[in-house]
Amino acid sequence: MGSRIESEKDIRQKYVWGRIVDTQVKSQNSSHGMYTNKLTETDNGYFWLPGGSNRKQQEAQNAEVWQTLSELPKLTGSELYVSLDREYSQKELNAKFSGLRVEPRWFAVRSGQEWAGIDSYAVTDEEGKAAPAEPEDYLNISVANPIGGDSSVGLDYIPVQGETNEEYLKYHFLSWKTGMIEALKRISQSPEVAESVSAIDFASAAEEVEKNGAKVYGVVVTGRSEELAKLQDEPWMQGAIVRLGDSVLDTRQFDPYIVN
Numbered sequence: 245m246g247s248r249i250e251s252e253k254d255i256r257q258k259y260v261w262g263r264i265v266d267t268q269v270k271s272q273n274s275s276h277g278m279y280t281n282k283l284t285e286t287d288n289g290y291f292w293l294p295g296g297s298n299r300k301q302q303e304a305q306n307a308e309v310w311q312t313l314s315e316l317p318k319l320t321g322s323e324l325y326v327s328l329d330r331e332y333s334q335k336e337l338n339a340k341f342s343g344l345r346v347e348p349r350w351f352a353v354r355s356g357q358e359w360a361g362i363d364s365y366a367v368t369d370e371e372g373k374a375a376p377a378e379p380e381d382y383l384n385i386s387v388a389n390p391i392g393g394d395s396s397v398g399l400d401y402i403p404v405q406g407e408t409n410e411e412y413l414k415y416h417f418l419s420w421k422t423g424m425i426e427a428l429k430r431i432s433q434s435p436e437v438a439e440s441v442s443a444i445d446f447a448s449a450a451e452e453v454e455k456n457g458a459k460v461y462g463v464v465v466t467g468r469s470e471e472l473a474k475l476q477d478e479p480w481m482q483g484a485i486v487r488l489g490d491s492v493l494d495t496r497q498f499d500p501y502i503v504n
Contacts, residue, residue: 290325291462296383302485313473320496322469329483333457346467352392354459356452357444398423421458
């Protein structure tokens, strides 16, 4: 319904050995936006920035994710949230999926607003004494407000330019950073839109991206579950933290990914 999703009822059924053994129907009568204020509400967050001293603890949970992906039935599509070992340019990271039967769908960009809304964060030592966190300590907690976009965001938000072939190539194929900056600026100009997307300072985020570049630290990848499981063998995935998102029945044909 426009930019909103209307929910009337929530129906859950338990299916055991070919029989429905339990059905629960709950009235919703509520509506919600297409965007959520907290993308990392579940699973203790989907993304971590590179450099944290506790990354090895998070990486230890990767094994369960890879095992689950390998065990899911055929025709199951899943989404994988990957916290990268370092920051990449979008173009550089996008190229790493070339030829694979998976697709990068969303790139988390370093914005300087990763922990916006966290008023206080304390670190407790072995003796139980709490002290205010230092900047490097924040690298050990999941990103509270990840922002980013898909690989076409540069096409959607590029400034209006002439239609010469040179300008077309420049702005339509090399403008992902420019598009990200423009998107953040436009959101910041509409407070009601900004509030519905995330509780961050979009103007400051645009300045950060413009100053330091559209550095990508996380990516959401979709595809057949068994194909996603193969990413474990990719050399550039070493040191990454992976978390599993939704898994659904999906009969689409996943062709090898082509870099635009």
